[in-house]
Each structure stands twice: as structure tokens, then as C-alpha cells.
Amino acid sequence: MRSMRAAAAAALIVSLTACGGATSGAGEDEPSSGAKGTVNLAINPWVGYEANAAVIAYLLEKKMGYTVEKKELKEEIAWQGFETGEVDAIVENWGHPDLKKTYIEDKKVAVEVGPTGNQGVIGWYVPEWMTQQYPDITDYKSLNKYANLFKTSESKGKGQFLAGDPSFVTNDEALVTNLKLNYTVVYSGSEAAIIKAAQQATAQKKPLLFYFYEPQWLFAQEKYVRVKLPAYSEGCDADLKKVACDYPDYVLDKIASKKFADTGGAAYQFIKNFTWTNDDQNLVSDYLTNQGMSADQAAEKWVNEHEATWKPWIPA
Amino acid sequence: MAPMIAVTDLWKVFGPRAGRIVGTPLADLPRAELRARTGCLAAVRDVSFDVEPGEVFVVMGLSGSGKSTLVRCLTRLIEPTSGEISIGGEPVRAMGPKRLRDLRRRQVAMVFQHFGLLPHRQVLDNVAYGLEIQGVPRAERHRKAGEVLALVGLDGHEHQYPDQLSGGMQQRVGLARALAADPEVLLFDEPFSALDPLIRRDMQAEVRRLHAEVGKTLVFITHDLAEALTLGDRIAVLRDGELVQVGTPEDLVGAPADSYVADFVRDVPRSDVLTLRWIMRDPGPDELCEDEPLSHRTVIRDAVHRVMRAERPIPVVDGDRRLGVIDADRMLAALVSHHRQVPA
Amino acid sequence: MTATSPPAVLRVTAAALVDATRRRGFWTRTVAAVLIVATVVAYLIFRTDGAADSDDAAAFRFFDSVRDWVDANRDTSPFFLYGVNYVRLGVRLLVDAVQAVLLGLGFAGLVAAVSAIGLVFAGWRTGLLAFGGFLAFGVLGLWEQSVDTLVLTVSAVLLSVLIGVPLGVLAARVRWVGATLRPVLDVMQIMPTFAYLAPMTLLFLIGEPAAVIATMIYAVPATIRITALGISEVPPTAVEAATALGSTRWQLLSKVRLPMARTTIVLAVNQTIMLALSMVVITALIDAPGLGQNIVNALQRVNVGAAFDAGVAIVILAVVLDRITTNAARRTRVHQNRRRRAIVAGGAIVAVIAAALITINPDRLPGYTFAEPVNDLVGWIELHWYDVTEGLKNGISAGILDPLETVLVTTPWWLFVLVVAAFGTLVSGWRAAGLAALAAAGIAGLGLWQHSMQTLATVLVAIALTMVIGVATGAFCARHDRLATAIRPVLDAAQTMPSFVYLLPAVALFGASRFTAIVAAVIFAVPPVVRLVERGLRDVPATVVEAATSAGSTPRQLLWKVQLPMARGGLLLAANQGIVMVLAMVVVGGLVGAGALGYDVVAGFSQRELFGEGLAAGLAIVLLGILLDRLTQGFHDSKGPRR
């Protein structure tokens, strides 16, 4: 198979030379055509996304006979994958109007495939015990008063605001500046690191102000309270450097490469049909994170228990 | 007969812009001063000599006197600065790269002090290397290499690697490699200096034997006078890049051109090198002589016995011509004296 | 009378020597003191308030516009259509071909093939090691990932050899090529892996081709350098002899130089493989498949156990490849019976073909994973050592790191440049100092002054810790043979582990902080430092040690007054090596909260708006590397013996 592809690609080189150069996608895997092929799923680095991908991959493989390749990619890089043909679909996208403009409108290598059914919330959070001890802490205006509580080795004498993966959608640094908060943004590097810090903050009653989001399984176990920032209004985040308002609510959606949309057949249709609730996702995330299940095990368990939810996704 | 090798006014100057030296007053400066003034080193200065076909021509000198440079100039392993060289009547300096390679492949081969064998090749393939690069087919070159190896007494070692052989044997491989392409001229650059004295003597004997058997023209570099005397038909003495004297061993020992050469040959037992020619005298008028003459080529030592026991002087002849006579007095003087001798 | 017994003589001579050095050192010391005072005064007068970097520097905008141009022209500009895209396509073909071969063999076939290669080229022990090692991938449940990593590594090594060996030969044979390549290779070798991921994705997009090219760029300097060394070390006598026999230049190369340098060239391949392997893992960040994905994944989940399995697989792969190539190199020196070898090779090929026909599913092997015990251990440490780790982190951060960072950040850039130039001249000569000062000025020009100085502070603290630990351990090893023997395999394994892996235990213990990066950097850089220090100490001539001992030195005095001063060359070399490695690791630490330049780079290739800043940060890292390298390299060059 592979060698045939190599030969084909060699032939491609020759023919390309004849008719004017190689485009950036030349020689890449053809995306799965109508036949039972391979679906390349990007895996973005948070567990909610993995839950979506786990169930989608499980159903594609076990119920529909496809092969699924999962690729651990950060969001931006996953979008690049539409261009190169490395990625067929992203199954939980948080906004990214700029990427949509580049890849969907300008380059026309990707298409929107509709919402996942999940409502996305991004915000600043503190552990619940803090709201009891410092009732006004949930208002951003009083954050400066408590900055001392949040000092750490990394916060340069100010309060620490703990952010996640550098690739996540964030306005935090601009918010800190524009709201004149006496805080330093420190990037923990990953969702898992935030979760760990949050759990520690609850268990050991340590102060923590952090970037977090829903859907998120952790909320099912422990309580965290959102800090009120100036309310979001349409367009208040247009200039990323001047943002001084809270994050909007997101309708999380799915994106596919243009090629996959055109030739993906049943697999594409299936992904298009996929929608579920935050609770569904949190359940699978919980299996993944806390029950020590692999993606396949978690998906299998959920699929066995929720036939009614997924049956309609499978195209007739 | 035309000389096999003819060298005329050869210069080799190492250093920055070496070409500017020759032909100017700078060229007359002594080596050290030239070096201090220009940073250039005249390794070979204005050297001329001829080597006859079949001759063993030895170049001798102290270390650093330019011997290696001189011999490398002959096939332009070192590019001469000026002068003429011809081998087999053909000017070497006019040769293009291709012709030069051909000269090195077929006409002139060289044996090196440090052997220069290829450690990754078996002995047989080392010897066949020269033929291999000429494009000789494998079977053919292996046959030829085998023959040459037998000639130097290494049969049975074909499939060993150089580092499995002793130094002497390695140099035999070097010798075989040089002989493999059947060249007219063999150049030796101190081939036996790195060997133990006993082995060195064996190897010298080997070279003499080979010379007798295959009769090639040999240019042999050495810093060892004894070696020069045993091997050389003629010896050239080099000092600081200049030729001081060219002559037969007898010439050198009997009539050193200057104190440098004299120093060199001081410890040589004359009676071992000089012939009767150097100590004979003219016969007195009507002097009675022995009947049986001695050849003027007889080395003194070999004549001691007869001369001392003879009652009368013995005539010294060159063929039929009588050159002089030798008697016990003369003989005794030669055996004890260290005076400078002048040929009659 | 024996007034001057040998020790007395020695003492007198030593005293005289010390005196002479003192007198020579006097001026340097005075100048240094004046400079220090001047620096402090200038700092106090001119210090700034260390403003944060703007996020809109000219350099960022420039890089953004480059990105935009590339994006707009990727499928239209001839530069891409006929250049870059073909490179990408060609590399893609190479990867596919390698993959076809390795996958085509199947599990049993590949295990057999690698064992056979080990057996034929490196002896039966190595064959056995290869067999066990590759089986272990199956047991760990990481077969596919390991093969993916192997595919990328082999492709990158093939490319490196294809490009590096000819260049190495040229560098050794053609003076101007060598002279041109030297500074380029210098820069390539101090360039932290992280810095060129973004430019790679810009040119070659993401995926295997970009990963292979990035890996090749990382590994090829070693190929070139070592090949050049091998070629230039070929004894001139053999070359002369071959010339005298009438060899052409090509014959000299193919029949004399290359064969005679082959041991060294195999070693070059060995080094290339090791470097490639550590880089291939990092390219998981730009969508390269393989074990790197497991590590990235584990890092995202802060799951030390999961990373441990992948780390073990990487070390096994590294050890197998290393043993095969080093033993193969050793064997090139031994003459073997050709016939026997042909028989063994023939047998091996038959066995491999037979094995390739068997289908074994590696998933059905009995499995084992270290994840649970390792996670349990980490959990236990987290629980019980929390105060210790926290105290350590806070102590070092507040006590050393923060003050240093404050001083550096509030130093005006021109003063920093001047100080680098002045002290650089003093310790390393004006050439190195000039280059270092230029690099410093360049950093300022990129508009990332604050971040650069923060990174520099972290690097300095990490290198100080590395040197303290490394020198202590090295000195200890040099004096206790048994310890040295025991520690050597640990150092071996540590050096084959890709830098990435070290982040995990550090994150688990210290959370997201600069100190985490420092810990990872120390773990990463200490092994080579220990090596160099130990070697430096052991290289101190036995006669000197003997003389000092006979003069009545205690072991302590011996170490401090004789061995360490005499091993200075080794120590400085260690510092130089260490600092480059520390920088690389501190930057990777941007992934886990170390912030500053490393974060900028990560953010740059994960967020579109930050691309320009990320690329500028990458460049700043390179400049920082040049600065640190020139200062320390110049140091041991100017004082120690020339290399």
C-alpha cells in the first residue's frame, strides 16, 4: 500500500514539474474517501475535547468500520492541519473567529460542521471556601484588596493569576492590565496543572485565582465560583489589546477540512450529526480522568449506557 | 646513454610567495637568514644531477637537509618552485595532470619511510592497489600482486592485514606495492629508518638482490652513511638543501669535498671502502714486481693479505694497462693513517 | 647535606610559580575590580523600572508580515512551488519509504531485522540486546509509537548522513568550505531545539516532513563535524603513498580517505542518531507521531507514570541504536573472517525473511506498565514532601532568583551591552566579547528585553546549581572508583533521554514555576558536567598528585589546591557545555510555567496573533545562546590550551 503511494507520489512529482510546481498539500494523505477509510481527528489538549473525540472515534471504529488516527495537536496547529491534509476534523472548537476567517473564508480549506451541543463558558474562578471567608472576592473590583493572598514565588510580589496552556483562548493579560489589577498571569502549561492546583486549593484551603471553563468534570466534584468581570457585550473583545470585559459564552462547534466535507461520506455526516450535552461530556471526562479508563473504555461505557443519544448520529 | 633522470637547477622554496625568491639576490642568502627575512624556507636549492639507467643513486644528508623534498619533487608530489626535471627524457614539469598520473602509475614508484599502507585492505589488495586504480581486472591484478609478494618473500601472507605484520614485513609489502606495476624507476625515502638494525640489514640485502634481479633505476634516500655506502653506485650529499658532493663511495671517503662531507665519512674504515687506486704509487724505474697483478678496483682490505706477504710490490692494473704498484709500506700507511688521501 | 629534598624543591618551585601567576594576574584583577565598581555605580545611577515588553515591537510586526506573506504565497510563489514544497514532498517520500520498509516487516520481522543487524554488525551480545529491547516495546504496549519514532529517526539520520557526510568531507578538504561552515555549525549547535520549531512550521507546515527536517537540522552539525574530523585525521602518509601510485582525487577519496575514516564516520552516525532521537520526541509539538506524542500527552495530564513508560521506550531505543553503532564502529577496526561473516549475514537475512512472514500482534504480548507504581510514588512524595519541595522552591525563588531577575531586568540595555563587552574582553578576548555584545544588542533590538533577562536569570541560577552539583559529584566520582563505575550507566541512560522527559518529575514535584524549569535543567545538564569534571580531574598527571601527596597534602588540600585548579580546563568546558544545555531546557520549561522567552515561543506556535512575538523570542533565545556560549567558550579558549 505504502509503496504504491510512494510510486504515486513520485509520479506526482514528475507531473507537477511538468505543470508548474508543487503545492503545499502535494503528496499528503488523501483524506478518506467514501469507502471505509481513515479519519484523522485532532486531539486538543483538554479532557472535554478528548471526551468528544473518544466517543466519536469509538463509534466510527466500532459501529461504522472506519480507522481513526488521533493527533495530539494544539488548536492553532490543528487548524493548520486542514491545509496540509493531516487533520480531517476538530470536534470541539472554541470560537476562534480569526482562524475561521483564515482557513474557512480566505483559504477555503475548512468548513463549519455545526455545534456540538455543548455550551462553553470561560471565566475567572476561586475555590468556594474563599467566597465564604471573603464574600466580596467574587467582584473583580475587590481583587486588588486581596492580591496579597495570591502571592506565590512566581508572581513578582503581586497576586498570581493562574492560567492554563499557552494555546488556550485567553484575554487574561489584557484584562489584568486594562482592569488595573495588581496581578501577574502565570501559565501552568496545561489543563491538568490547573486542575491539580484547584484541587489543592480546595483540599488545603489555599487561595487560588485561576482561568477555568465549562464543560468541566471537576465541577461535579468540587465547587468553584466565578469572579464577576465587567459584563460581556457584543464586540467588547474586538480589540484584543483593549479588552476589559468578561469572556462571552461560547457555542462550541465542529470544524472539518473541506476535502473531508466533500469526500468523507458517512463519516462526515456522522460527525455533523454529533451533538450531546455538557453532562454527557462531563461523564465521559470523569471516566477518563478519575476512573482511570482509556479513551476506548470510557467511550464504550458511555455508548453502552446511552444508545438513545448516539443512535440518531449514525447516518442511515 | 641518455640519463634516466635528469635534474637541472631545481629549487623548492616553502613559504609565503615562494616564487619571488629564485633568481634574485635573496636566493643567495643562507637558509636561516632567508627564513628570518622572508619567512620562506629553501628546502632544495639549485640542485642538478643525472641518474643513469640501472644505477643506484643514493641521496644522503642530515635530517632536515631536504632529501624528502627533493625526492618528492621528482614526481611532483611536491611541486618544485623552479628548475627542470626529466624522466626517461620527458620533461616532468610540463606534464598535465593526466600524464603525470600515468607517470606515477607506470614509470616511477615510491617506497616510504612510514610505509603508507592502507590498513583497511589485506596485503594482497594493498599490493594490487596501483593496478586497481589503473583499471586492471581483479583476477589479473591479484595474480600479479601474488607474484610480486613471492618476490619479496611474503607468500602466505596475502590475506593478512598490515597491522598483523611486523615492521619489516610491512615494508616488504611497501616494496612489493612499488614493484607491482613494474616501473622503470623506484624511489625510496628512508625506507628502513623505522626498522630495527638487524632487520634493516636484511632489507638492504633484499634491495641489493632485487636490484640484481630486476635491474631498475633506484633513487635511494638515507641519512645512514653505512647504508649509502653498501647500496650506492653513486652518492649525492645534501646540506641545507644544496648538493655538496656527488660521487662514488670511494670519491666521498677518499676525497670529501668539504669538512661537512669529511665529518660524515670520518668514522668510515677507509680500507673497507677505498680501492687500491687510492694508495698505489708509481713504480720506481726498473723496479721488479710480482707477476700476478691486482685490479685497481680491489678494495684495500681484500688486498692486505697478498700485499703483506709479497716480497715485491704488486702491480695495479686496469685491464691490461698498468696504473701503478702497491707495496707493504703503502699498505701499512693506509691501514693506520687517517690522512686525507688524494687519488693518484 | 640534603637541604633540598625533592618535596622542598617542589614547594619552592610551586611557590615561585604561584608568585608569577599572581604578578601576571595583578593587572587583570585591578581592571576587573575597577570594572565591577564602575558597573555597580552605573547601575545605581541608570537603572530603569524594568517595564514590561510591549507586545507590538517592530520585530514582531516584521515576523508577522513574513508569516502573512508566506501564507498568502505558499501555493503561488515560485520559491514555494519549486523549492520549499518540493523539499517537503521529497522528505515525505523518504519517510513513506522508510515506513513502508519498517512496517512491511511486521512485528516479528522488525524485531528479527534489528536483532540481525545487531548480530552481524556488532556481535551477538548486541543482537540479543536489540532483540530484548524491541520486544520490550511490545510489552510496554508502545510498539506502534516506537516504530513511528524509529521511522522518523531513521529518515532524519538518512538525510543527515546524505547531507552531512559530503559536507564534512568538503569541510575537511576545502579550506573555505570549512571556514564558512564553522560559525554556522557553532550557531546551529547552540540553538535550543525549541527555537526553530516555529520557522519549520512556517516553511514546511506541520507533520512528518517538518519534523524530519527540524530533526535533521538539529543533528546534522554533529555529522558534519565528526566526519570532517575523521577525514582530516587520515594519516597523510597513506594519502601520499596512494598519490605516488597515481590515484586521482576521486580514487583518493573513495579508496583511501573514506575507508580510513570509516570508524569515525560510524561514530558520527552514532552521534547523529542520538541527537535525532532526542529531537524527534520534541517534534511531537508539530504533529510528529510516535513516543513524543505520549510524552506531550502525559505532560498535559501531568501524568508522570504515563510518561515514564514512553521514557523507558525511548531510552531502550536509544541504548539499542547506540550499542549497535558503537560496537559496529569498534568492529570496523577488527579484521574479520569474511567468509564467516557472509555466512552469518546470509543466515540472518533468511531468518528475517522467515520472521517477516509470521504475523504476531504485539498487542497480544503480555503487557507491563510502570504507570501505576510510578504514579503511586509521585503521589507519595507529593503528599509527604510537600513542605520540603515548596520551601525549596520558595526559598530559591525569593532568595536568589527574584533579586537576580530584578537586577537584570532593571539594567538598561546599553549598560548590559557595555558590561558584556568589557568583562567579555577581560576573560575571553575582544573577538568573543564583540560577538557576545552584538548578541546582547540584538536581544534589545528584538523588543523582548524583559523576557530575555528573566530567562537569563533563570539560566544563571540553574547553571550555578548545575555546576555545584556537577563538580561535587564529579570530584566524588574521580576519587571513588567504585562509585564512578556504579554511576556510569545512570549517566549513560540520563544522556540518552530526550530533554523533554525531565520536565515531568519536576512538574509533579514543583508545580508550574520557574523553579520547575531550573530543576529539569539541572537534571538534564548535570550528567555531562559530572563526566567532564571527572575526566578533567582524572587527567591531572599522576606525577603531580604524587608530588603533592609526598609534600604532605591532605586529600582535601590535594583536591582544592592541586586537582581542581589543574582541571580548570575541564571545568570550564563543563560550564560551557552545561550552560548551553541549561538554556535549552529552561526554554522548554516555558511549557510548564517558567514563562519568559520559552512561553513566548510556545505561545507563538500555538496562537496566530502571537506568531511574530514567538519567532522573535526564538531569535532572542539563539542570541542569548550565542552570548553565553561565546563568553564561556572564549574563557577556556583564551586560558586553556588551544584545541
Ligand SMILES: Nc1ncnc2c1ncn2[C@@H]1O[C@H](COP(=O)(O)OP(=O)(O)O)[C@@H](O)[C@H]1O
Ligand atoms: N610542507 C612544508 N612546508 C614548510 N616547510 C617544509 C615542508 N616540508 C618540509 N619542510 C622543511 O624543509 C626542510 C627539509 O625537509 P625534508 O625534505 O623533509 O628534510 P629531510 O627529508 O632531509 O629530513 C625542513 O627544514 C623542513 O622543515
Ligand SMILES: [Mg+2]
Ligand atoms: Mg625525510
